[in-house]
Amino acid sequence: MNVFSPSFFLLSLLILTPLSFLTLPFTIKLCGRAIGWYIRSRTSSRRELLLSRAEAEEKEYHAKSPPNGDEEWERVESYTAGSDTNGEKGSKAWSGVIGFFHPFCNAGGGGERVLWAAIRATQRRWPEVLCIVYTGDHDVDKNQIIDRVRTRFNIHLHPPKIQFLYLSTRRFVLASTWPHFTLLGQSFGSLVLAYDAFNLLVPDVFVDTMGYAFTLGFSKFLFPDVPTGAYVHYPTISTDMLGSLDEGGHGVNAGQGRGYRGVAKRQYWLAFAWLYSFVGGQVDVVMTNSTWTQGHIRKLWGPRRARRKKVFETEAVFPPVAVEELEGAIDVSKESEKNRGKYLLYIAQFRPEKNHQVILDAFAKFLHVQQGSSQEKPKLILIGSVRDSDDATRVYKLRLLAHELKIKDDVEFICDASWPQILDWLRRSWVGVNGMWNEHFGIGVVEYQAAGLISVVNASGGPKIDIVVDVDGQPTGFHATTPEEFAHRFGKALSLSSDETLAMRLRARASAKRFTEDAIVIRP
Structure with a gap:
């Protein structure tokens, strides 16, 4: 048969095509290596x-080692x-x-x-x-x-x-x-x-x-x-x-x-x-x-x-959280209750999935119910990092939303807070908030618990399954999904008696001990 004939070409194609498919994975691997x-x-x-x-x-x-005894x-x-x-x-x-x-x-x-x-x-x-x-x-x-x-x-x-x-x-x-x-x-x-x-x-x-x-x-x-x-x-x-x-x-x-x-x-x-x-x-x-x-x-x-x-x-492997440091820095006792104000604290990066708008809506509904109350007016504190211009724009839109909801004077935005600032707010706040649906874990929620805050979190993901769980059959916080449910839970968290509040804070702190800063080790 003439090697240049169409018949020879067709026969060769019929023979080599299956073979090429069989060797294709090996060829790809070889190219990768x-x-x-x-x-x-x-x-x-x-x-x-x-x-x-x-x-x-x-x-x-x-060579720059400081004198002995330098704690840092x-x-x-x-x-x-x-x-x-x-x-x-x-x-x-x-x-x-x-x-x-x-x-x-x-x-x-x-x-x-x-x-x-x-x-x-x-x-x-x-x-x-x-x-x-x-x-x-x-x-x-x-x-x-x-x-x-x-x-x-x-x-x-x-x-x-x-x-x-x-x-x-x-x-x-x-x-x-x-x-x-x-x-x-x-x-x-x-x-x-x-x-x-x-x-x-x-x-x-x-x-x-x-x-x-x-x-x-x-x-x-x-x-x-x-x-x-x-x-x-x-x-x-x-x-x-x-x-x-x-x-x-x-x-x-x-x-x-x-x-x-x-x-x-x-x-x-x-x-x-x-x-x-x-x-x-x-x-x-x-x-x-x-x-x-x-x-x-x-x-x-x-x-x-x-x-x-x-x-x-x-x-x-639960993320390491500064539980011991928070326990050492923040007192949870009858005496420390005097230092806490009616602050609802939400620590979360300013990203769409964190559902800040839901929390703002819920807080507005909660304040509407509280109108005319003689008690101290609550305030919502939003702390988060701003990575880029998109995050900065998101914060701007959230500020506009707070203005539209007529709660701009009751909401404070703190961007890129330092650890000492976060500690101070954890020490002073009453409630810790998390609004994300299916939050994978929730380090901020553990920090709330370690600091003795009463958590109000989305009824999903890590906050529900791993963190805000009962201790000795008693709750360590509250779960919610809709703005209406969040507003209702805010009211419950802020209306507990002094004894109930302290007992829940102590249970939350005990629950947080499961998430200490144990090392994560990479094994070569």
């Missing part, structure tokens, strides 16, 4: 440079003490590089507290390890970030063993970049961001502490030998999200499952859930921040992780 090898080889010089810089900073840091120095240097127990210095001085993927590391929220607590725990257990943080916060340098960690969270880190690598593609994970198909777009954007990160440095262990699961699958594609870990605050998609599309659902997509658009949205979410399960099944070590998140991740990632023979079970 080749790209990974190239990236690792071209970034090896930066790795040596960063290790040398850390060594030089270590020498300089110790002792706190920073505590990472060098301990034996081979959880959270303390290990018996083997492993000296690799752990990369923490957290593009918004300077945001100042509960997710960032987990990141810094994880780095502090790593420094205590493995003091020779170099911790790399991949961030897109170009407007701040290393010293500014570490200073904010100390003032915002009261977490003291060892600076020489932390380096920041600045990403230039963070815009690809912003929701504003993807006005349509946002979930898929942000997930694709995270791959771009991860590629940016790996081209800066390939770590020995890669950890995502922000929820970009696709970056972990991408890491496995390029570097199969690099262990991966995920600390999941909130599943990118869940069965609750799918349920929210139904009539009477909750969240920003409530009731949007009707019509052809609703059907298309549901199918899109189902397809994305499959992708999310696929990449999640490749993660080596998975931790979640609450029982609620654990349940969803086990359902989504569990079957694929089992098929891939991942030996570590998905565990719920």
Whole structure:
């Protein structure tokens, strides 16, 4: 047969096409490893440079050691003490590089507290390890970030063993970049961001502490030998999200499952859930921040992780909260009741999902019922960090809403509060509020309880399942869903007798002891 004849070409195509489909997965894997090898080889010089810089900073840091007895120095240097127990210095001085993927590391929220607590725990257990943080916060340098960690969270880190690598593609994970198909777009954007990160440095262990699961699958594609870990605050998609599309659902997509658009949205979410399960099944070590998140991740990632023979079970590791510090700084007794005012405190980043508008509406309804009362007029205090111009615009709109509801003089906004400011408000306030539907955990709610506040929280997620639970058969706070329910619970929390109030505060504080600042340790 003539090799140039159409018949020969057709016969060859029929033979090679099935063969090519059979070898396609192997070819893709081979391409991934080749790209990974190239990236690792071209970034090896930066790795040596960063290790040398850390060594030089270590020498300089110790040369500036203050006199013995300096309390601040002792706190920073505590990472060098301990034996081979959880959270303390290990018996083997492993000296690799752990990369923490957290593009918004300077945001100042509960997710960032987990990141810094994880780095502090790593420094205590493995003091020779170099911790790399991949961030897109170009407007701040290393010293500014570490200073904010100390003032915002009261977490003291060892600076020489932390380096920041600045990403230039963070815009690809912003929701504003993807006005349509946002979930898929942000997930694709995270791959771009991860590629940016790996081209800066390939770590020995890669950890995502922000929820970009696709970056972990991408890491496995390029570097199969690099262990991966995920600390999941909130599943990118869940069965609750799918349920929210139904009539009477909750969240920003409530009731949007009707019509052809609703059907298309549901199918899109189902397809994305499959992708999310696929990449999640490749993660080596998975931790979640609450029982609620654990349940969803086990359902989504569990079957694929089992098929891939991942030996570590998905565990719920509650975020570390400064419970002991709050107990030491804030008294809860009959005497301390004199220092508390009728303040309702809501500590939450100014993001859409935090439902500040619901709380403002509920507070307006509550004040309307209280009109004419001779008691002290309550005040709502909103404390939160402002990450960018979108958050700043959101605060402005919330101020306008307070004005429209005629409660602007009864609401105070405090942006980017320091830890001492937060402590002061926790010491002075009466009620702690959380309005987010399906809040994954709720560090702020634990802080309320540790400070002795009476919590009024959304009847869902971590605050309901893990935190505001009964102690000895007695409540530690109240649950609500609608503005009307929140308004009613505000009234109940503020109208308890003095004995009932103190008893509930003490139960709440006892409940908070379950969430102490135990170390999170990354095992190489």
